[in-house]
Amino acid sequence: MKIQLIPSAVGGASDLQFLMTCVVNDCVAIDAGCLGYLAPLERQRRIEHVFLSHSHADHIASLPLFLDNVYKPTSECPTVYASPAVWDCLRQDVFNDRIWPDLVRLSREETPFLRPVFLESGKTVTVGSLRITPYALQHVVATMGFLIEDDRTAVATVWDTLPTDGIWEHIRDNPRLRAVFLEASFPNSFDWLARKAGHLTPELLSREWRKLRRDVALIVVHIKPAFYDAVTDELEALNLPTLQIGQPGKTYEF
Numbered sequence: 152m153k154i155q156l157i158p159s160a161v162g163g164a165s166d167l168q169f170l171m172t173c174v175v176n177d178c179v180a181i182d183a184g185c186l187g188y189l190a191p192l193e194r195q196r197r198i199e200h201v202f203l204s205h206s207h208a209d210h211i212a213s214l215p216l217f218l219d220n221v222y223k224p225t226s227e228c229p230t231v232y233a234s235p236a237v238w239d240c241l242r243q244d245v246f247n248d249r250i251w252p253d254l255v256r257l258s259r260e261e262t263p264f265l266r267p268v269f270l271e272s273g274k275t276v277t278v279g280s281l282r283i284t285p286y287a288l289q290h291v292v293a294t295m296g297f298l299i300e301d302d303r304t305a306v307a308t309v310w311d312t313l314p315t316d317g318i319w320e321h322i323r324d325n326p327r328l329r330a331v332f333l334e335a336s337f338p339n340s341f342d343w344l345a346r347k348a349g350h351l352t353p354e355l356l357s358r359e360w361r362k363l364r365r366d367v368a369l370i371v372v373h374i375k376p377a378f379y380d381a382v383t384d385e386l387e388a389l390n391l392p393t394l395q396i397g398q399p400g401k402t403y404e405f
């Protein structure tokens with residue numbers, strides 16, 4: 152399984168992630184923060200399935216642009232998967248003809264821009280050779296992490312969450328689990344803000360990691376750019392043997 156963290160900085164390589172998107176096997180996107188900025192355009196055209204963790208802008212910012220970019224006036228279009236709460240938000244706050252044309256309505260009336268699908272926590276979706284299972288996380292809005300599996304490998308994406316239990320209980324015993332992309336947004340001294348904003352600090356991350364009780368790769372993502380140096384210093388001080396800082400642009404093979 153191949154997973155690339157899509158970079159979001161313009162003008163040069165950067166360790167900072169301003170927006171979240173990762174692409175699995177070139178054809179499935181988890182989140183669309185920067186999906187619509189991916190070049191060359193052919194790479195966007197290869198994305199057939201987009202799974203949204205939640206409705207915050209760093210995860211959906213370029214979704215309207217992506218859908219425009221890959222539109223072709225045929226019956227083919229990307230499938231976009233999100234929870235009912237996220238769809239409600241996208242309809243009311245994004246595809247409302249004020250922020251962006253109502254592509255959901257247009258997709259019913261004309262050749263489609265997208266095919267909307269509702270996600271349910273714990274219910275697996277099969278796309279090609281991948282099985283993707285969403286699990287509810289603990290954030291300030293309805294949010295899901297994902298377990299992505301093929302016949303040999305399983306990888307989890309867990310971002311935008313406070314301490315949680317459900318997803319760890321579900322993935323802990325998966326014999327094919329190879330890696331977890333896990334968030335750490337704020338430094339330990341901003342624990343108060345992490346708790347209000349629904350995020351983890353390195354200290355909270357280390358407690359979450361103990362819940363997994365597995366020796367798989369831990370790739371830390373969603374580090375707030377304003378606190379990048381402090382968070383990465385605190386992550387390194389944890390001395391977790393499998394921990395690595397997620398690198399925008401890097402392709403991970405599992």
Ligand SMILES: [Zn+2]
Binds near residue numbers: 209
């Ligand atoms: Zn976020």
Ligand SMILES: [Zn+2]
Binds near residue numbers: 205
């Ligand atoms: Zn969020």
